[in-house]
Amino acid sequence: MNMLTLSWASIRHQGLTMLLNLLLLALGIATVTVLLLFSQQLEQRLSRDAQGIDLVVGSSGSPLQLILSSLYHIDMPTGNIPLGQVRWLKDHPLVEKAMPLALGDSYGGFRIVGTEPEYIRHYGGTLRLGRLWEHTMEAVLGAQAAARTGLAVGDSFAGVHGITSADNSGGHVHGDRPYTVVGVMEPTGTVLDRLILAPVESVWLVHDHDGHDHERDHKHSHAPAGDEREITALLVQYRSPLGAVSLPRMVNSRPTLQAAAPARETTRLLSMLGIGLDALRLFGWLLVFAAALGVFIALYNALQQNRYDYALMRSLGASRQQLLIHTLLQGILLALTGAVVGLLLGHVAAELLGQAFAHTRQLAITGWIWLPQELWLLALAVGVGLIAAVIPAIQAYRTDIATTLNRGE
Amino acid sequence: MLQIENLHYQYADGANLSFPDWCLDRGENCLLLGESGSGKSTLLHLLAGLLTPQRGTITVADQQLNTLQGRQLDRFRGRHIGLVYQRLHLVPALSVEQNLELARYLAGLPQHPSHVARVLEPLGIMEKRRRRPAELSQGEAQRVAIARALINEPAVVLADEPTSALDDRNCGRVAELLIQQCAQHNASLIVATHDRRLTDRFHRQQRLEMTA
Numbered sequence: 265m266n267m268l269t270l271s272w273a274s275i276r277h278q279g280l281t282m283l284l285n286l287l288l289l290a291l292g293i294a295t296v297t298v299l300l301l302f303s304q305q306l307e308q309r310l311s312r313d314a315q316g317i318d319l320v321v322g323s324s325g326s327p328l329q330l331i332l333s334s335l336y337h338i339d340m341p342t343g344n345i346p347l348g349q350v351r352w353l354k355d356h357p358l359v360e361k362a363m364p365l366a367l368g369d370s371y372g373g374f375r376i377v378g379t380e381p382e383y384i385r386h387y388g389g390t391l392r393l394g395r396l397w398e399h400t401m402e403a404v405l406g407a408q409a410a411a412r413t414g415l416a417v418g419d420s421f422a423g424v425h426g427i428t429s430a431d432n433s434g435g436h437v438h439g440d441r442p443y444t445v446v447g448v449m450e451p452t453g454t455v456l457d458r459l460i461l462a463p464v465e466s467v468w469l470v471h472d473h474d475g476h477d478h479e480r481d482h483k484h485s486h487a488p489a490g491d492e493r494e495i496t497a498l499l500v501q502y503r504s505p506l507g508a509v510s511l512p513r514m515v516n517s518r519p520t521l522q523a524a525a526p527a528r529e530t531t532r533l534l535s536m537l538g539i540g541l542d543a544l545r546l547f548g549w550l551l552v553f554a555a556a557l558g559v560f561i562a563l564y565n566a567l568q569q570n571r572y573d574y575a576l577m578r579s580l581g582a583s584r585q586q587l588l589i590h591t592l593l594q595g596i597l598l599a600l601t602g603a604v605v606g607l608l609l610g611h612v613a614a615e616l617l618g619q620a621f622a623h624t625r626q627l628a629i630t631g632w633i634w635l636p637q638e639l640w641l642l643a644l645a646v647g648v649g650l651i652a653a654v655i656p657a658i659q660a661y662r663t664d665i666a667t668t669l670n671r672g673e
Numbered sequence: 674m675l676q677i678e679n680l681h682y683q684y685a686d687g688a689n690l691s692f693p694d695w696c697l698d699r700g701e702n703c704l705l706l707g708e709s710g711s712g713k714s715t716l717l718h719l720l721a722g723l724l725t726p727q728r729g730t731i732t733v734a735d736q737q738l739n740t741l742q743g744r745q746l747d748r749f750r751g752r753h754i755g756l757v758y759q760r761l762h763l764v765p766a767l768s769v770e771q772n773l774e775l776a777r778y779l780a781g782l783p784q785h786p787s788h789v790a791r792v793l794e795p796l797g798i799m800e801k802r803r804r805r806p807a808e809l810s811q812g813e814a815q816r817v818a819i820a821r822a823l824i825n826e827p828a829v830v831l832a833d834e835p836t837s838a839l840d841d842r843n844c845g846r847v848a849e850l851l852i853q854q855c856a857q858h859n860a861s862l863i864v865a866t867h868d869r870r871l872t873d874r875f876h877r878q879q880r881l882e883m884t885a
Contacts, residue, residue: 265774273764273766274766576764578723580751580776581750581779583744584743584747670714
């Protein structure tokens with residue numbers, strides 16, 4: 265027998281009431297945990313994918329959409345731009361890197377991105393198997409794309425027109441222009457993992473051939489030949505901060521072009537999401553608060569009903585301090601158990617939610633990571649339990665043995 | 674062994690009680706008789722150090738109670754004074770065994786299963802040690818209360834109306850067990866009661882009169 269077993273037995277003796285409070289607390293903590301895991305991973309993802317890219321140049325439209333589609337590969341492209349109109353950027357003295365992206369097709373839900381080897385190097389991609397492309401219609405797979413599609417070096421596949429459908433139904437299959445897999449990359453933890461990369465000429469080739477006899481009304485039209493080739497976007501890195509001053513203006517002055525700064529758009533996106541996240545987080549804390557109130561009421565009632573037990577323990581030699589600790593310990597134990605259950609629940613929920621939606625799956629959001637902030641959550645929950653137990657504990661401390669014993673008889 | 678001298682107690686509402694000087698040897702037992710309101714319970718609470726007298730001294734096991742206070746008094750009570758109440762004051766959340774261990778824990782004494790066996794076996798309730806108080810009959814529960822009063826080998830056992838809630842058969846049995854167990858553990862026994870069924874079982878009787 266010690267304080268811990270005594271307090272634990274007291275909690276268990278009040279079974280249902282305590283279970284209800286425990287669940288309330290666990291649900292609150294779980295909600296907060298899920299939000300913490302999601303927002304942390306989202307922010308980490310977004311900032312890692314945008315690293316080193318100062319400007320995205322694409323067709324005019326929503327700048328946020330341009331960033332989402334060309335940088336994070338989660339939205340539809342805004343349209344295409346003629347390569348000729350942006351070629352000057354490549355040679356501009358303020359530009360360090362300019363990487364073209366040609367989008368339009370997918371395979372097994374993974375985007376086929378026509379680009380240059382520079383794009384792979386930018387994200388630190390290294391080959392696990394095979395080699396980089398040397399000719400058109402050769403493709404290198406990101407780690408996740410390879411794992412999910414089951415494609416291996418030497419396999420060939422045909423792109424499907426359209427970039428969002430997860431299955432191969434619905435879109436037009438470019439069956440006569442298959443790609444050949446020549447390489448598979450190591451996981452990088454960036455957007456690269458879920459892309460199928462090919463030389464930009466391949467995308468042109470597929471659509472040139474296609475465009476003549478099929479749907480002319482594709483959103484992203486593919487110009488016939490020569491200098492009228494089109495790309496979807498150009499990712500630009502400045503050579504000096506001066507680029508930020510002049511380049512966006514120069515791009516935006518051209519009628520069909522727009523320049524979007526990832527840093528600004530990402531901040532805008534997070535602040536828009538933030539309102540929803542804040543509301544949910546508030547809801548989570550509301551649950552925690554309700555649980556704290558429940559714990560307080562449960563302990564308070566238990567104290568009123570079991571004054572006798574407290575007087576009895578005093579008569580058995582317990583000191584006032586021991587009764588104080590006994591009551592506080594009940595609050596702490598309850599909160600700690602609720603918080604641990606809540607944390608586990610939150611991680612399982614985050615993992616399940618991460619798997620449940622295509623977009624969160626693309627962002628590779630998982631519940632199987634632990635954040636240092638969770639220790640704060642735990643400490644906070646214990647603090648809440650402690651505060652809920654303070655008033656009952658003081659009453660326990662003040663229990664008058666003789667009067668309580670007399671009154672009961 | 675147990676001695677009171679010149680003892681006065683005043684309630685918060687002003688009512689006064691004074692008790693005759695009195696002393697009891699170790700192993701002796703005594704019946705404290707008197708109607709309700711005559712101060713039996715108050716005297717027991719004074720003897721247990723649960724109340725503090727305005728005047729006079731109480732000595733239990735060579736220790737003068739009014740020299741102790743707070744934590745020390747709580748400890749002393751836990752170790753040297755066993756209490757048995759009319760109603761069954763077992764902690765409902767704990768099993769019989771845990772209730773007994775609680776008494777040792779709160780008195781700051783080491784715990785060992787043999788302590789529990791030593792007090793439960795003579796009372797014939799060893800097989801109930803894993804039960805909760807709610808699962809015991811009244812007679813069984815009162816026996817557990819006696820076991821708990823004895824587990825710390827106290828110098829004195831104070832019982833407040835231990836039999837008045839029991840029928841004749843259980844009353845006799847509980848009284849007999851109390852006297853016999855206290856004798857075995859060499860503890861003095863004081864029973865406060867208005868239960869006339871007990872009068873012929875005790876060495877000594879002390880009558881408390883109503884005082885104004």
